[in-house]
Structure formats: C-alpha cells, structure tokens
Amino acid sequence: MFDGLKDKLSGFRKDVEENADVEEPAERDETEAAESPAAESAEADRTAESDDEASDADTVEASASGDATADAADSSDDSDDDNEPSTFQRAKAFATGRIIIEEEDLEQPLWDLEMALLESDVEMSVAERILDTVREKMLGESRKQVETTGELVESALHDALLDVIAVGQFDFKERIAEADKPVTIVFTGVNGVGKTTSIAKLSEWLADRGYSSVMANGDTYRAGANEQIQEHADRLDRELISHDQGGDPAAVIYDGVEYAEAHDIDVVLGDTAGRLHTSDDLMAQLEKIDRVVDPDMTLFVDEAVAGQDAVNRAKEFNDAAEIDGAILTKADADSSGGAAISVAYVTGKPILFLGTGQGYDDITLFEPEELVESLLGEE
Numbered sequence: 534m535f536d537g538l539k540d541k542l543s544g545f546r547k548d549v550e551e552n553a554d555v556e557e558p559a560e561r562d563e564t565e566a567a568e569s570p571a572a573e574s575a576e577a578d579r580t581a582e583s584d585d586e587a588s589d590a591d592t593v594e595a596s597a598s599g600d601a602t603a604d605a606a607d608s609s610d611d612s613d614d615d616n617e618p619s620t621f622q623r624a625k626a627f628a629t630g631r632i633i634i635e636e637e638d639l640e641q642p643l644w645d646l647e648m649a650l651l652e653s654d655v656e657m658s659v660a661e662r663i664l665d666t667v668r669e670k671m672l673g674e675s676r677k678q679v680e681t682t683g684e685l686v687e688s689a690l691h692d693a694l695l696d697v698i699a700v701g702q703f704d705f706k707e708r709i710a711e712a713d714k715p716v717t718i719v720f721t722g723v724n725g726v727g728k729t730t731s732i733a734k735l736s737e738w739l740a741d742r743g744y745s746s747v748m749a750n751g752d753t754y755r756a757g758a759n760e761q762i763q764e765h766a767d768r769l770d771r772e773l774i775s776h777d778q779g780g781d782p783a784a785v786i787y788d789g790v791e792y793a794e795a796h797d798i799d800v801v802l803g804d805t806a807g808r809l810h811t812s813d814d815l816m817a818q819l820e821k822i823d824r825v826v827d828p829d830m831t832l833f834v835d836e837a838v839a840g841q842d843a844v845n846r847a848k849e850f851n852d853a854a855e856i857d858g859a860i861l862t863k864a865d866a867d868s869s870g871g872a873a874i875s876v877a878y879v880t881g882k883p884i885l886f887l888g889t890g891q892g893y894d895d896i897t898l899f900e901p902e903e904l905v906e907s908l909l910g911e912e
C-alpha cells in the first residue's frame with residue numbers, strides 16, 4: 534500500500550542527507566563514548582533540556598564560557614529574522630551537536646520532493662502545504678530536538694504529512710457509540726468505485742463491534758443495483774430494504790429507518806445512485822434524503838487508485854451535498870497514495886476508512902498517525 538509514495542519520501546531524506554551542507558553532531562570523545570547507556574541517555578536528556586531552554590540560555594552559555602564577545606554576537610544573531618545561520622551559530626551548533634540547515638541546501642531536495650508528490654497524485658495545494666511545513670520545521674526551532682539529519686527530515690515530514698492528513702479527523706467508533714439509535718449513514722460517490730462493497734464491509738465491521746445494521750438501496754436509478762446489493766445482504770444475512778427501479782431514493786432510506794426502529798436495529802446503511810449527470814440532480818436527490826431522513830452521517834466513497842480524480846470528485850460531492858467523511862477503497866492496489874494524502878485537506882472532511890481488499894473484512898479504520906508512520910517507516 535502506497536509503496537511508490539514511501540519510496541519518494543525516503544528519496545527526499547536521502548537527498549537532504551547527501552546533498553545538504555549540514556553540520557552533523559560533533560563526535561563524542563572516547564571517555565564519553567565508553568559511558569554506560571544510562572549515562573548516555575541522561576546526557577541526551579540534559580542536551581534536550583538545555584536545547585529546550587536554548588533561546589533563554591544562549592547568553593548564559595556564552596558567559597559561562599567566559600566569552601563576552603560571543604555573548605554580544607549571539608544576541609545579535611537572535612534578533613536576526615532571516616533563516617540563515619551565522620558563522621557563530623554554525624560553530625556553536627557543531628560544538629553542541631546540533632544540526633543547522635541553510636535554506637539554499639534545501640532548495641533542490643524540496644523541488645524534487647514537490648515533483649515527487651505531484652507525480653504521486655498529491656493535489657497541488659496539499660503538496661505546497663507539505664513543502665511549507667517541511668521548510669518551516671527544518672529551518673525553524675524544532676531542529677533542536679533531533680540529533681541527525683535523517684531524524685530532522687523524518688520529524689519534519691511527519692509533522693507536514695500529519696498536518697494535511699488529519700484534517701477534521703474524528704473518532705468514528707465513538708460517534709457511533711454515542712449517537713441515538715438507529716444511526717443513519719448515507720453513502721455517496723460515483724458507481725463502480727466499491728460503494729456497495731464498502732456498505733457490506735461496514736455492516737460486517739459494525740457487527741464485529743456488536744452493532745446490528747440494515748441496508749437500504751437508495752440507488753433506484755441503475756438496473757441491477759437491487760440484485761447487486763441483495764447478494765451482499767444474503768451473504769451477510771442482513772435485511773435489505775429496496776423499492777423498484779425508478780423509485781424515490783429518499784423513500785427507500787426512510788423505510789430503512791422505519792424498519793430499524795421497529796426491529797431495534799442500530800445502524801441504517803443507505804446506498805445512493807452515483808451516476809448523476811449534474812450536481813443539480815445530485816443536490817436535489819441528497820437534499821431530499823436530508824429532509825426526509827436527516828441522516829447522522831453522509832460518507833463519500835471513492836477509490837484510492839483514482840488519485841486526483843478521486844480528490845476532485847470528493848470536492849465536487851462535498852460542494853454539492855456536504856459530506857462528513859470519506860472511505861477510500863482499493864488502497865491495497867494503490868501505490869501513489871495521493872488521494873489518501875489529499876482528500877481531507879481539500880474537503881476539510883476526514884478519511885474514515887480504507888478499503889484494503891475484496892473480502893468483507895478488508896476495511897480498516899483510518900488512523901492518520903499510523904499512516905504517517907507507515908509512510909516514513911523503513912519496511
């Protein structure tokens with residue numbers, strides 16, 4: 534999953550490590566190196582602590598070494614707004630084992646990173662936001678917390694990715710647990726992306742957590758839609774509410790809610806037609822569903838492999854009828870990761886699940902932190 538993107542991110546780390554003219558931590562002397570791991574970590578803690586206090590401690594540090602000139606030079610450095618480290622800062626960073634990266638060192642690697650993100654179908658505004666955060670983190674104060682260039686890059690990428698991926702994230706499990714039952718969830722998105730399969734998967738995911746569900750086929754537009762969802766319902770032994778082709782989608786989902794109320798069912802999963810020609814049609818249909826059943830959540834479904842197209846559709850659907858979150862299917866077949874990185878930032882609504890295969894269990898709750906760690910992981 535997302536292997537192409539992983540490679541590109543690790544390419545950026547290598548680029549910075551190889552090309553940037555950085556000061557790596559100074560070598561420890563022999564006696565220090567021979568100290569026990571406990572002593573080393575205590576030393577690391579002390580360094581981190583003193584780094585935390587660095588802005589206040591600069592004067593103290595300089596005076597303690599009896600260097601009044603350095604003191605003066607240092608305070609003038611601190612008042613300097615641009616990101617270029619002075620010779621004194623570089624020398625001090627080298628001596629204290631901190632890393633200094635100059636803006637020009639980052640230019641080429643950042644350019645390459647931008648190209649790599651765009652090639653991976655990351656949406657332009659998202660790629661720009663990632664670059665801005667990486668630049669800010671690598672040239673900014675946070676560099677004091679890390680020890681090697683690799684760690685610095687990783688920490689900057691981690692923060693930059695999380696910043697865009699975790700937009701609007703909420704706890705789906707908690708939302709379901711706390712909502713009055715039945716909870717009504719309506720699924721939107723174009724046909725063929727795995728919408729019906731995702732409804733079946735979610736029904737199974739809910740059952741695994743003790744929630745009963747009923748499916749309602751609001752896709753009254755497409756011939757064969759009833760049969761398709763019925764197959765899933767039969768396999769999973771769930772009730773399906775459906776009307777004849779051409780019927781009113783809002784009426785089907787309403788019947789689903791009534792059925793759930795009458796049978797003490799926890800969740801109503803309402804499919805909708807995706808093949809609407811204009812956003813006016815879409816809006817009218819979803820508005821009617823909103824009015825008639827007032828769903829607790831509207832989830833947009835699209836396939837991760839569609840990359841930019843999926844991102845654009847997410848935006849269009851959200852503009853036409855506001856979504857609460859997204860499910861990205863076929864993540865198992867997606868190397869680029871562009872949609873997974875971009876959808877939340879572009880729509881302001883979180884990805885809630887990833888589809889990871891064709892089986893009913895192949896659905897994973899989306900955890901931004903886990904995704905970022907796996908994108909930056911070594912494996």
Ligand SMILES: Nc1nc2c(ncn2[C@@H]2O[C@H](COP(=O)(O)OP(=O)(O)OP(=O)(O)O)[C@@H](O)[C@H]2O)c(=O)[nH]1
Binds near residue numbers: 725726727863866
């Ligand atoms: N590899 C993989 N295949 C998936 C995933 N989700 C769905 N599929 C497959 O994608 C195909 C289309 O899925 P459907 O659920 O029929 O698509 P749909 O959007 O409901 O299509 P309509 O019913 O036409 O709206 C099926 O063959 C599914 O098995 C996934 O997460 N990974």
